[in-house]
Amino acid sequence: MDQQKREPADHWRGLDLGSRTVTYDERDAILYALAVGAHPVKDLDLVFERDLRVLPTFALTLAQWAPDVLADRGAFGDTPALHGAQRLTIHRPLPPSGEVTCSATVADVWDKGGAAVFDVAVDSAYFHAVWSIFAPGRGGFGGGRGPGRPPSPEGEPTHRAEYETFPAQAALYRLAGDRHLIHIDPAAAAAIGQPRPILHGLCTLAGTVLRVAEALGTHPADLTELYGRFAAPVLPGEALDIAAWLGEGGVGFEVARQGEPVLSGGRARFGRT
Structure with missing residues (x-):
């Protein structure tokens, strides 16, 4: 691991982080909905197993293992890394219970000067997700800076x-x-x-x-x-x-x-x- 930490951050680009099959049931989906603030009356079909609909963001709990694997391998160095941004695209709704097989890779590594940003991509039949992890002290390797911040919305909110x-x-x-x-x-x-x-x-x-x-x-x-x-x-x-x-x-x-x-x-x- 010490040798891995001394490697430039872009050494990790393209790394296969493996795959996992995660099983969940209605209780997990309901507990998640309550945890993120679903209302037991207004959001009944998110918290009651009858006609249950699974929140699409629940998918991110099924794939949380992927950035953790990269951290455990020492990619971020000794300084705590930060979750900088999250992307999620839904291919089809998650069923109320079942199993999901996910595969993960380090899609890219961006050089922000004093830090690096690792994009960890996870794919399944149900969703595509990307964790952007900001790792202080891991930049300066001469790579591209990556996409800039999206422009702020204009005008008054609707x-x-x-x-x-x-x-x-x-x-x-x-x-x-x-x-x-x-x-x-x-x-x-x-x-x-x-x-x-x-x-x-x-x-x-x-x-x-x-x-x-x-x-x-x-x-x-x-x-x-x-x-x-x-x-x-x-x-x-x-x-x-x-x-x-x-x-x-x-x-x-x-x-x-x-x-x-x-x-x-x-x-x-x-x-x-």
Whole structure:
């Protein structure tokens, strides 16, 4: 592993991270929906096994192993890496229960100067997902900088919504599979400069999808495309403000806490929206 850490970051480009078959049932899908903020009355078909629809973002819990494999192999070095952005494309809806076989690769490695960004791609028959992992201290290898930040939406938002996170949310969401200590252990959170355990970025993103869908009058399970950049951590219990811009290519969105961005460059498409 020490030798691997000394390799330039682009040494990892194209690496096959293997494949896994993950099994889940209705209980897992329902627990996930509750963890990201589904309402037990308004979102009954997300939390009740009768006519259950699985949130498309649940797919990301089935593939969380992929970036963890890359971390375990030492690609990010000794400095903690950050989840910079997430992309998700849905090929077809997940059934209420079943098994999904996923394969993963390091699709690309970008040179940001003082850091590298590793794009970890996961494919299955149901979805394509890309984790962009920001690794401080791993840049400077002479590679391309990669795509820039998406432009900010112009004009006044067409829709606004509020997203009330809740105090137990990180503790509940971690049961979906992401058990990194910064989301439950106060000492681990303090080590990264946070006053208490932080909410998972993917939980914030999935909860935002629920609120945006509600504002648009569509169903969150109709999500077909999603992208978001993680700008700042969220503490469970904080209130967030969502601004959304509906256009021909879907909906753009930004999420802020008292004016401070926490999710930026967000884009989503629901069915034909």
